[in-house]
Amino acid sequence: xxxxxxxVRFCRKFGRFMSSKASAELRDSMEFLGWDxxxxxxxxxxxxxxxxxxxxLASLSGIAFFFGISPIxxxxxxxxxxxxxYAITEWPKSLAKQNAVRSLGHAPYIVAQLSVSLKxxxxxxxxxxxxxxxxxxxxxxxFKRAMWSVWSGKTKDIYSSLEAIxxxxxxxxxxxxxxxxxxxxxxFEKDIKRKFEMLDKTIxxxxxDITSRMREYAMDLHMPTLVLFSLGTIVPLMVISIFPLVxxxxxxxxPVSITGFLALSLVACFLYSNMVMKKRPATFSSAxxxxxxxxxxLKVGKSAIPSTPLAVAAGLIIGAPGIFYVxxxxxxxxxxxxxxxxxxxxxxxxxxxxxxxxxxFYGQSAHLKKEREKVKRLETQFVDSLYHIxxxxxxxxxxxxxxxxxxxxxxxxxxxxxxxxxxNNMKRRSMTLEIAAKEVDSGSLMIRSAFEMIAxxxxxxxxxxxxxxxxxxxxxTRIRDVERELSILLSKSLSMMKATVxxxxxxxxxxxxxxxxxxxxxxxxxxxxxxxxxxxxxxxFTAPAISPDVLALIVGIYVIALNYVLIRYVSRIRFGxxxxxxxxxxxxSIPITLVIFTATLxxxxxxxxxxx
Numbered sequence: 001x002x003x004x005x006x007x008v009r010f011c012r013k014f015g016r017f018m019s020s021k022a023s024a025e026l027r028d029s030m031e032f033l034g035w036d037x038x039x040x041x042x043x044x045x046x047x048x049x050x051x052x053x054x055x056x057l058a059s060l061s062g063i064a065f066f067f068g069i070s071p072i073x074x075x076x077x078x079x080x081x082x083x084x085x086y087a088i089t090e091w092p093k094s095l096a097k098q099n100a101v102r103s104l105g106h107a108p109y110i111v112a113q114l115s116v117s118l119k120x121x122x123x124x125x126x127x128x129x130x131x132x133x134x135x136x137x138x139x140x141x142x143f144k145r146a147m148w149s150v151w152s153g154k155t156k157d158i159y160s161s162l163e164a165i166x167x168x169x170x171x172x173x174x175x176x177x178x179x180x181x182x183x184x185x186x187x188f189e190k191d192i193k194r195k196f197e198m199l200d201k202t203i204x205x206x207x208x209d210i211t212s213r214m215r216e217y218a219m220d221l222h223m224p225t226l227v228l229f230s231l232g233t234i235v236p237l238m239v240i241s242i243f244p245l246v247x248x249x250x251x252x253x254x255p256v257s258i259t260g261f262l263a264l265s266l267v268a269c270f271l272y273s274n275m276v277m278k279k280r281p282a283t284f285s286s287a288x289x290x291x292x293x294x295x296x297x298l299k300v301g302k303s304a305i306p307s308t309p310l311a312v313a314a315g316l317i318i319g320a321p322g323i324f325y326v327x328x329x330x331x332x333x334x335x336x337x338x339x340x341x342x343x344x345x346x347x348x349x350x351x352x353x354x355x356x357x358x359x360x361f362y363g364q365s366a367h368l369k370k371e372r373e374k375v376k377r378l379e380t381q382f383v384d385s386l387y388h389i390x391x392x393x394x395x396x397x398x399x400x401x402x403x404x405x406x407x408x409x410x411x412x413x414x415x416x417x418x419x420x421x422x423x424n425n426m427k428r429r430s431m432t433l434e435i436a437a438k439e440v441d442s443g444s445l446m447i448r449s450a451f452e453m454i455a456x457x458x459x460x461x462x463x464x465x466x467x468x469x470x471x472x473x474x475x476x477t478r479i480r481d482v483e484r485e486l487s488i489l490l491s492k493s494l495s496m497m498k499a500t501v502x503x504x505x506x507x508x509x510x511x512x513x514x515x516x517x518x519x520x521x522x523x524x525x526x527x528x529x530x531x532x533x534x535x536x537x538x539x540x541f542t543a544p545a546i547s548p549d550v551l552a553l554i555v556g557i558y559v560i561a562l563n564y565v566l567i568r569y570v571s572r573i574r575f576g577x578x579x580x581x582x583x584x585x586x587x588x589s590i591p592i593t594l595v596i597f598t599a600t601l602x603x604x605x606x607x608x609x610x611x612x
Contacts, residue, residue: 004095007088008037011045018051019044026089028171029096046088053081097278100172102577103138105285107169108482109446110135110143111179111206112475115199116453118186120460120468122195125150125158134449136288139169159184173282175209203475207482213281214486221493221573224276228269228497228569232562233505236265237512240555255546255554262558266565273569280573284483286581287379289371289443298363307363311356319352325549346549347598350556354594357560362587368580374414375443381415382447383476389454390469393462399433399454400426418442422451433458446476490574501566502589506597509555514604517548556597563593 022039030039057078061071110131117127125147132144146161155161162180170177179202189195239261297304325346385406392402400423407419418440425436434455437448450472457468567589571582 004035007042007045007091008035010049011042011088012037014048015041015044017044018047020047025093029093032096032100032168032171033092035092042092043089046085049088050081050085053084054078057081094274094278097172098577099138100169101280101282102285104169104173104176104282105576106135106137106139107173107176107282108203108206108210108284108479110139111176111183111202112472112479113449113453114183115202116468116471116475118183118199119196119471120453120456120464122187124162124183124187128158128162130449130452134445134452136445137285139165142168173209175206175213178209179203179206203478207478210281210283211482211486214283215489217279217281218489218493221276224272225493225497228273228276228566229500231265231272232269232566233500233508236262236558237508240512240516255550258546258551259554262554266558266561269562269565273565277569277572280576283486283576284479285576286372286578287375287444287446289368289375293367296364297367298359299367307360310363311359314359315352315356317352318355319349322346322349322352322553346553347556347601349553350560351594351598353557354560354590357564358587358590361583365580365583365587369584371443372580378414378418378442379444379446379476380480381410381413382418382442382444382450383473383480385410385415385419386450386469386473386476390466390473393466393469396462398462399458399465403433418447450476487574494570494574497566497570501563501570502592503596505562505566506559506593507600509559510597510600511604513548513552513555513601514608516551517605518608520548552601556594559593559597560590563590 019040020043022043026043027039030037030042057074057080061074061078064071064074113131113134114127117130118124121127128143129147131140132147134140135143142165146155146158146165149155150158150161155164162184166177166180170180182198182202182205186195186198189198240258293299293304296307298307298310299305325348388406388409389402392405393399397405403419403423403426407416407423410416410419421440422433422436425431425439426433429436431439432455434452437451437455442448450469453468453472454465457465564586567586568582571578571585575581
C-alpha cells in the first residue's frame with residue numbers, strides 16, 4: 001500500500017473528528033490529483049495527527065521524568081507535531097505541482113500537434129483526437145478522457161472539453177492557457193492567412209512563457225544555492241571543528257551528538273531545497289520509453305541481474321574489513337587475512353554504503369537512460385531529416401523518393417536505419433506511409449505523429465504534404481532551440497552546486513576529520529609529557545571522547561547523504577521531476593565523491609598526522 005492510500009484511508013476514517021474548511025489551494029490540488037476524498041477531511045486528519053503526536057511526545061516526556069530519565073529528547077521533538085500537520089496538508093499541494101510540472105513538459109509538443117492538425121483540417125474534434133492518440137503524459141490522457149466524454153454525451157460539445165483542460169492546466173501554466181485560447185479564437189478568424197498566423201502564435205506563446213519564467217527562476221537561484229552550500233558544508237563542518245575545543249574544557253561530545261547535529265543539517269538542507277524546487281516552472285519532459293530490461297535489473301554480459309541483491313552483496317563484501325575492525329574494538333582478535341582490517345579501518349564501511357547505493361540506483365535508471373538517449377538522438381536526427389523530406393516534396397517528388405533522399409543524406413546516423421525500414425515497407429510490402437511508419441517502432445510518439453500528419457497531408461497532394469513537413473520542421477526546431485537554451489542557462493546556474501557536491505564537500509569534510517585527529521593526538525601526547533605533576537591541569541584539558549575512526553565513519557556517511565540531497569536538488573532543477581535522471585546522476589556522483597573524500601583523507605593524514 002502506497003503512502004497516498006494510507007493517508008486517504010486515515011483521513012477518511014478519522015478526519016471527521018476535527019474536520020474544518022480546507023483552503024482553496026488544497027481543494028484545487030486534490031481536484032487536480034483526483035483523490036476520492038473530501039479536502040475538509042484531509043485538513044481534519046492533519047489536525048488530529050498533530051494533536052496525537054503532541055500528546056504522545058508530552059506523555060513520553062512525563063513518563064521519562066517520573067522514572068528519572070532525561071525528558072529533554074522528547075521535549076525537543078514536541079515541535080515535530082506541528083511538522084506533522086504541515087506534512088499532511090502540504091503534501092497534496094507539492095504532489096500536484098510535481099505532477100503538473102512533469103506533465104506540462106509535453107505541452108509544447110501537444111500545442112504543436114493541435115496547431116498542425118488544425119492547419120490541415122480545421123476540425124477541433126479531429127485535432128484533439130490526434131493529440132489523444134499521439135500525445136504523451138497526463139495531459140494527453142486528459143485529451144483522451146475528454147474525447148470519450150464528448151462521444152458518450154457527458155459533455156455538451158468539444159469546445160467545453162477543451163476549456164476544461166485549459167482551466168485544469170492553466171493553474172500551473174499561463175502560457176498553455178493562452179495557447180488554448182488562441183486555438184479557440186482561430187475558429188472565428190475567416191481569413192486563412194491570419195488563421196494560420198494565429199495558430200503559429202500558439203507555439204510562440206507557449207515557448208515564450210517557458211523561456212521567460214525559467215530565466216527569472218534561474219536568476220533567482222544564486223542565493224538559494226549559496227544557502228544550501230552553507231547549510232550542507234560550511235556551517236556543520238565549522239561546528240564540528242569547534243567540538244575538540246569544547247572537549248578540552250570538560251564538555252565531552254559523543255558520537256550521538258555529532259550524528260544528531262549532522263542529521264539536523266541534512267534535514268534543513270532537504271527542506272530548504274524542497275522549497276526552492278517547488279517554485280521551478282515547467283519546461284520540457286523526457287520521452288516516455290519502454291525499458292529493455294525489467295525494473296531494477298542490471299545487464300551483466302548477456303544476463304539480467306536484479307540490482308538490489310547485487311548492491312547488498314557488493315556492500316557486504318566491501319564492508320567486511322570494516323565490520324572486522326569494529327569487532328576488534330570490542331576485544332575480538334583478528335587473525336590471518338582478517339588483520340588487514342586494522343589497516344583499512346572504518347573506511348570500507350563508508351565505501352560499502354556508497355557503492356551499494358550507487359549500484360542500486362544505477363540498476364533502476366541506467367537502461368532507461370540509455371533508451372532515452374537513443375530516442376533523443378533519433379528525434380534530433382529526425383528533425384534534420386524533415387528538412388530534406390519537405391524540400392524533396394516541394395519539388396513535386398513522391399513521398400517514397402523524399403524518404404529515400406533523406407535516408408541518403410542522413411547516412412552515418414541512426415535515423416538512416418529507421419527511414420530505410422520505412423522505405424522497405426513502402427516499396428516491398430506496398431504499404432502506405434502511415435502504415436509503414438506504424439510498423440517500424442522508433443520508440444518516439446513524436447516521430448510517429450509527424451509521419452501521421454504527413455501521411456494525412458499526402459491525400460491532399462504533394463504540396464500540402466510539403467507544407468506539413470515544413471511546419472513540423474519549424475515547430476520542432478524552435479522547440480529544440482529553446483530546450484537547448486534552457487539547458488545552457490540552468491547549467492551555468494548549477495555549476496557551483498555540482499562542484500560543491502563532487503569536490504568541495506568531500507575535501508572539506510576529509511580535512512575536518514584530519515584536523516580533529518591532529519588535535520586529539522596532540523592532546524594525548526601532551527598528557528604523556530606532563531605526566532602526574534600536571535594531573536589537575538590535564539583533567540581540565542582532556543582529549544575528545546570520540547575517536548578519529550568513528551568521526552571519519554560518521555562524516556563519510558554524511559558525505560554520501562549530502563551527495564544524495566544536493567544531487568536531488570541539481571537534478572530536479574535541471575531535468576524537472578524525473579526520477580530516472582536523478583537516480584542516474586546519484587549513481588555516477590557517489591563513487592567520485594568517495595574517491596575524493598578517501599584520497600584527501602589519506603593525503604592529509606600523511607602530511608599532518610604522519611601516518612597513512
